[in-house]
Amino acid sequence: MKKLIILLMVMSAMYSNAQQAMTNIPGRKTFSLNGKWNYIIDPYETGYYDYRYQPADQNPNPTSGFFLDQHQTDKSQMLEYDFDKCPTLMVPGDWNSQDDKLLYYEGTIWYRKLFTYKKSAADNRVFIHFGAANYETDVYLNGKKLGKHIGGFTPFDYEITSLLKDENNSIVVKVDNKRKREAVPTLNTDWWNYGGITRDVDVVEVPATFIADYKIQLKKGSSAEISGMVKLDGSQKSQSVKIEIPEIKQTATINTNENGEANFSISVKNLSLWSPENPKLYEITVTSATDKVTERIGFRTIETKGTDILLNGKSVFLRGICIHEENAMRGGRAYSREDAQMLLGWAKELNCNYVRLAHYPHNENMARVADELGILVWEENPVYWTILWDNPETYANAQQQLTDEITRDKNRASVIIWSMANETPVSEARTNFLRKLAEHARGLDDTRLISAALEVHGNSNPNDKVVEDPFAEYVDIVNFNEYVGWYDGLPEKCDRINWVIKYNKPVMISEFGAGALQGLHGDILTRWTEEYQEDLYKRTLPMLSKIPQFRGLTPWILCDFRSPKRMLTNIQDGWNRKGLIGQNGTKKKAFYVLQDFYKQKELEYKQVLKK
Template sequence: MQKSATRSILTASLLAVGFNTPAFCQTSPQANTTLLVDIDHRPSTSLNGDWRTIVDQYSTGIYTLHQELRKDGFFMNAPFDPSGHPQDYNFANAATLRVPGDWNTQRPELLYYEGPIWYEKDFQHTAVSNKHTFLHIGAANYRTFVWVNTKKICEHEGGFTPFDCDITAALHDGSNFVVLSVDSTRIAEGVPTLQTDWWNYGGLTRDVSLVEVPDQFIDDYDLHLSRTDRSVIEGYVHVEGAPAGTPVTVTIPELHAKIESTVDANSRAAISIPTKSLSLWSPEDPKLYKVEISSGPDKIEDTIGFRTIETRGTQILLNGKPVFLRGISIHAEAPYRTGRAYTQKDVDTLLGWAKELGCNYVRLAHYPHDERMTRTADRLGLMVWSEIPDYWALQFDNQAVLAKSRQQLSEMIRRDRDKASIVLWSVANETPNTEARTKYLTAMVDLAHQLDPTRLVTAALLVRTEKTASGSNKIVDDPLGKALDVIGTNEYIGWYEQHAEGADTTTWDIRYDKPLIMSEWGGDAKAGNHAASGDTHPALWTEEYQAEIYRHQIAMLNKIPQLRGTSPWILMDFRSARRVNPGLQDNFNRKGLISDQGVRKQAFFILQKAYKDKTLGRAE
């Protein structure tokens, strides 16, 4: 079922076609939502499973034929009465979709569908005094509207970050129901915008649950190792609704460490914990500590690793020592079944392949991945580059779009600030070098530093090329580099420019005295597509040609003095609507070192050897 060219009414401004925007579309992208950290360590009631669903391409569930806001919309979940008033929907007889999961890969007719789909779920609830009940949604792409028992609760924009809606006032004892409209329509003023190189998977793509918390509850905290004194763990705990003087306790049993503090007028308690014999988190020893945080009746137990990450000149320092990031880029694409990755099995497979490759680092592109990815990276000792989808040509002169980017960055950092594995926050990928873009993204870098001064901030930049007598020179002078801690650059010598041997005569001119990560490089090959035996010039799309790209790239990269990491594109083939070459692409980006069915291509073993023998890159 192909979405028509008309933009969905739920997400597009009706002003463009002469109608007034309904009240529920006039609010902010995250109206009436909050974000509870450490949801995976809180008691919860899962709402995962089968949800009744209705495909609503024309937004019939919201509007009459005259584009008036309906009072009897699908959100009312009215029982169908064949003898009563005519009704255009009936959730009781509707088909189901599995949650979590994208709708595109669950039904063949929805593979290309972009637009709104309604979700409905019944659940039982028993009211508890002095408690708040939140509906937690791990991710829903792209814009979501939530009703509980016919009452509009909240809305959220952004397809890859979690949100929580306080539904306490709408609940009653016994049977309840929740109705959501999830709209995957790509919009010009969205983040990301209209063009991406990944599949626009729609739906409730991550866990959905009910979470109960006390009236005063721990909603945010940050505990990290001090950069100036590595025997001190510092940070804060925020207790929502707590008056000044409310006590907070933080305990790390294994370290025999316990600190008591009180919240200030902003409900935030400063934390400083002196420790002895602290084992620092690293890829070689990914040590995690059980941390208990309590305030009144609320208590959270987290597992946290402690380490420092910083730069010195062109070096990246982990725990004060130079490190080279041997990495790979990864999309949140499910191995074997395809679709959006969301299960622990998906995560174990993807990160297991990265470990097999010899990686100590992964770039999670081009949006925040499921929290299982960062939790598992913590346990496996994989450093992480985490990114928001400020991707390609956003509306960089639009303040409303900037607000959406700020929202997504804030949600990403707030959710994952307790993950030792994350060493880099990325604010963008392959954006055009314009004054408006630089101003926009500099503001994003500043916000990242403000929200989390303990980590490094990067972005994947495009580079300029100048012809030389012997070949070409790559110049890294994007003005955004001034704001970044670490420079990321993407290049595709051997694929989008030159032949594989072009890397041999390419030099690099880095105009910043900062560490450089080659954040993307590589080329396409369809698994099993081989050159003729003995062919010294293998054709494009063959495994042999992709392998040639990797051989020449590794030799070139080793000549860049300030190179401190690489994350070639990409671990596994993934779906992309841009990739339509029949028989070769078939709606897949084929730059993976592994096929979507787990077949390792020749280039996999070339990079694996370079990483395991440590013949690619140096830390100093």
């Protein structure tokens, strides 16, 4: 076992030689590198390998490679690239939606940005922080390699203090979005493989010893004790650190150890608990001798008891919807605060109190805006369909991405569920893979719930639907995807279904739905019409309501989204049409069916609260 743990630690390090990304970038001194970046399309990776296929950046004194950002010093010099003369892409942003010739492109693109940055204090440290880039990213500053990051949806940063010049710094980023069988996610997915630097890029300036990380949440099982940890990075790791919540006049002072770490606990009274009805956020300040950060954090409890989900000790029904990280209006990767406000605003209009962010970690703005709007959140690791369950490197990759996701969003009150996977085929290797992930997640954060989107199976009775999965024993909430009426018969079949679910746990439906082209109309038996989708919703909601343990749902999906798997001409045209909102932002008829169902559920919940 010890050897296995060491092996996994080594492999995890392979997937990012950046240090753990610092938390709360919005609360720090930053200089944005967003905007236009010059780019070179490089499908053969000519800018990385020589003609013997040797990586140029492994040469201690490289003379070639796009990362050097070279320019001719005389007219006879042989040089086959020039970033200055190249076109530009906007960062953040995927390359697929910015240039028609890159719509389906999978491979390497080199980005280059010139910038000047001067520190405000001589002994301060400077980092470059990436919200995410898909999928393998090599980063260079002024010709020197900072490192490689693997994974398309989690943040990473590198220290650049010693490499900064007074002016005209060149940051070069090699981004490769090729799908790989051993990757997470693997080759086969039902969403667009957007490539590029898809989230914010910031220069971050911090003191020589800074507050790198902290967790501030209610202790598991308590609504009167805030606990957590603080971690410093730098040469002065042993310091006195103060955690303050001015609004309720609460303070804790702790001393970090030689590793810069310390735990704390604060007893509180009359704390206003965060909920969808009361999305209360407190301003929290963490102050050391050398650094200070401020952040708005909410406090709530989440747990299960038997078949109930308890939010702040009270049973709650989760009225949800699935969301992809895509702006339906422009058909590209979502990334901004405005994107989050639009998507979550539509969810609020549906009367949702909950969203499932599928099938990978979404950008940080989603959880932060959800905190403000009062929307509960499911976040998901990109373990999707047919991962290589027996490959230790694949597991290390999945564990690292889960770690990065939890590290980034552990202080978000809105986030209540860490999901390990989606629609994975049952096998002993797969169950062990997911079990280890669940144990790892609980070790990092024991205050939230664990789940996964499981599958439904049949038995000898064609109208029986069985939910039985060995991984269900390890989750707090049993979630499953079902498509009765779309992939399984017609909508009228919903009227005859009998659910067989043996677990004494809350049960939620993580997906159901039907495709409909917005604006296409017909009778309820005509596929792809709004009427077919509407009829399926009208029949599915009563069917699911018969499940005794039924405690919530997230139908598939809020908006139409791009997928190369969806090829029906004049209907799909590269879009998954199961959205309740079309690619033009217009709501389909089924939107209002779900809206009315949630309105009734909301009224029922308010009556319960009054009692």
